[in-house]
Amino acid sequence: MSKITVIGTGYVGLVTGACFADLGNTVMCLDIDQKRIDGLHKGIMPIYEPGLEEIVERAYRAKRIDFTTDYAAALQSAEYVFIAVGTPSGENGEADMQYVEKAVKKIAETIDHSFILVDKSTVPVGTGDWAAKILQERFAETEIKFSIVSNPEFLKEGTAINDFMRPDRIVLGSNNRAASEKIAELYESLRCPILITDIRTAEMIKYASNAFLAAKISFINEIANICERVGANVVDVAKGMGLDSRIGPKFLNAGIGWGGSCFPKDVKALVHIAQEFGTQPQLLQAVIEINKYQRKHVVQKFEEIFGDIKGKRIGILGLAFKPDTDDIRESPAVDIIKYLTQKGAIISAYDPAAMELSKLVLPKEVSLYENPYQVVEGTDALLLATEWNEFKQLDFEKIHQLMHGNVILDGRNLWDPQSLTDLGFRYYGIGLGQYK
Numbered sequence: 001m002s003k004i005t006v007i008g009t010g011y012v013g014l015v016t017g018a019c020f021a022d023l024g025n026t027v028m029c030l031d032i033d034q035k036r037i038d039g040l041h042k043g044i045m046p047i048y049e050p051g052l053e054e055i056v057e058r059a060y061r062a063k064r065i066d067f068t069t070d071y072a073a074a075l076q077s078a079e080y081v082f083i084a085v086g087t088p089s090g091e092n093g094e095a096d097m098q099y100v101e102k103a104v105k106k107i108a109e110t111i112d113h114s115f116i117l118v119d120k121s122t123v124p125v126g127t128g129d130w131a132a133k134i135l136q137e138r139f140a141e142t143e144i145k146f147s148i149v150s151n152p153e154f155l156k157e158g159t160a161i162n163d164f165m166r167p168d169r170i171v172l173g174s175n176n177r178a179a180s181e182k183i184a185e186l187y188e189s190l191r192c193p194i195l196i197t198d199i200r201t202a203e204m205i206k207y208a209s210n211a212f213l214a215a216k217i218s219f220i221n222e223i224a225n226i227c228e229r230v231g232a233n234v235v236d237v238a239k240g241m242g243l244d245s246r247i248g249p250k251f252l253n254a255g256i257g258w259g260g261s262c263f264p265k266d267v268k269a270l271v272h273i274a275q276e277f278g279t280q281p282q283l284l285q286a287v288i289e290i291n292k293y294q295r296k297h298v299v300q301k302f303e304e305i306f307g308d309i310k311g312k313r314i315g316i317l318g319l320a321f322k323p324d325t326d327d328i329r330e331s332p333a334v335d336i337i338k339y340l341t342q343k344g345a346i347i348s349a350y351d352p353a354a355m356e357l358s359k360l361v362l363p364k365e366v367s368l369y370e371n372p373y374q375v376v377e378g379t380d381a382l383l384l385a386t387e388w389n390e391f392k393q394l395d396f397e398k399i400h401q402l403m404h405g406n407v408i409l410d411g412r413n414l415w416d417p418q419s420l421t422d423l424g425f426r427y428y429g430i431g432l433g434q435y436k
């Protein structure tokens with residue numbers, strides 16, 4: 001079993017650390033955020049991720065995982081050092097590399113033995129080569145040997161543990177194949193395809209994968225908007241397309257657009273990389289524009305329905321960027337609420353997990369409630385923004401009675417249009433020709 005250090009205890013770092021510990025390794029997790037580390041020692045998870053707490057608790061009890069803010073303690077006997085710190089968007093869409101830079105420099109300063117550095121953060125192509133230079137300079141006059149492996153992470157928030165334990169593939173990129181093979185051994189028990197490439201290719205695979213998935217969603221959203229005009233049904237169009245094995249059914253759900261901590265920043269970063277290297281990323285730019293439009297489209301729909309939306313009461317179900325997370329970064333719901341309040345609509349909202357974080361970013365006049373039924377009371381319209389399981393089977397007769405009006409805009413095509421129409425609602429979906 002191996003000795004692993006993970007730098008960063010966010011979605012990727014903590015999940016990676018916990019899962020490697022669960023697989024029998026000894027893991028030290030390091031973060032510069034003292035509060036996070038103190039919390040983890042007490043069993044308090046810094047993020048909401050189903051199943052994470054149990055795995056961390058199990059590994060902590062078995063003394064296979066520990067937490068620290070001290071680089072020297074964390075690196076003391078590490079064979080493999082994983083970097084999983086944030087790479088948020090910089091001012092011009094580029095990846096902000098300050099956290100990765102600090103982590104690499106701190107590792108270089110502190111470690112006193114040979115090791116393999118594994119990068120899990122999503123980083124611009126060339127970062128691995130940049131890190132190699134820093135480490136070479138530092139260790140030139142020493143006996144210390146190192147290799148660098150790019151190991152992009154493909155987990156999704158909300159299903160992170162399952163994604164880690166049952167990955168579609170592991171990508172390992174290095175200028176030293178033996179180092180990649182060593183890291184491959186850590187994943188051997190997961191029995192999944194392992195692709196070994198050079199380091200720049202691995203870094204590119206991560207951006208290309210996220211950009212492709214975002215493009216798939218923007219594509220179906222553009223088709224949805226056409227469906228609305230021509231009277232077709234995008235849900236069935238997506239089914240019909242998805243049955244073609246070359247296309248596949250996943251990530252073809254039309255809706256109010258993609259958000260989260262990854263797609264928006266990674267597509268922007270790839271645009272920036274492309275431009276920096278003198279190419280024209282036309283498709284990627286369109287992917288972003290369609291996604292921006294999709295949020296405004298919701299407001300336009302309300303304007304078509306009501307004429308003026310000033311003073312209209314609109315209830316919103318879901319604030320997180322997708323179900324099963326409390327993450328509201330780049331959440332379509334948050335942007336839509338801002339547009340609607342700017343136009344004078346009166347907003348009430350509820351989310352099963354994201355209320356606390358939402359309070360920090362939503363306009364002050366938005367009223368947050370404890371459940372869907374409180375949200376809809378006295379409203380003219382209801383917007384479903386995030387398809388949480390608990391919204392799948394609501395008591396719509398009760399909702400009908402509680403609402404003042406009868407408009408439902410189903411931003412994720414979650415509900416059955418016909419049964420809601422039969423109950424007396426004016427139902428609108430996304431890309432549903434009959435219900436536009």
Ligand SMILES: NC(=O)c1ccc[n+]([C@@H]2O[C@H](COP(=O)([O-])OP(=O)(O)OC[C@H]3O[C@@H](n4cnc5c(N)ncnc54)[C@H](O)[C@@H]3O)[C@@H](O)[C@H]2O)c1
Pocket residue numbers: 007008009010011012013030031032033036084085086087099100102103120121122123153154155156157261262
């Ligand atoms: N969130 C996801 O679903 C996901 C999936 C795949 C890849 N990624 C990529 O993985 C990376 C990490 O993302 P995340 O969502 O886990 O980030 P996050 O913001 O949740 O966590 C990052 C953590 O790193 C810590 N940190 C920052 N600088 C540090 C330093 N110098 N030393 C030690 N700790 C430091 C922060 O305090 C924070 O706890 C990003 O590059 C992201 O693009 C994220």
Ligand SMILES: O=c1ccn([C@@H]2O[C@H](COP(=O)(O)OP(=O)(O)O[C@H]3O[C@H](CO)[C@@H](O)[C@H](O)[C@H]3O)[C@@H](O)[C@H]2O)c(=O)[nH]1
Pocket residue numbers: 122153154155156157158210213217250251252253254255256257258259260261262263266321322
């Ligand atoms: O058919 C679909 C699928 C998704 N979405 C939206 O797309 C966004 C992203 O969803 P998802 O990919 O499930 O969430 P993330 O946790 O952001 O995961 C993405 O970003 C991670 C960080 O890079 C990658 O590791 C994952 O592979 C990649 O799926 C969300 O707003 C979803 O509502 C749709 O609108 N329609």
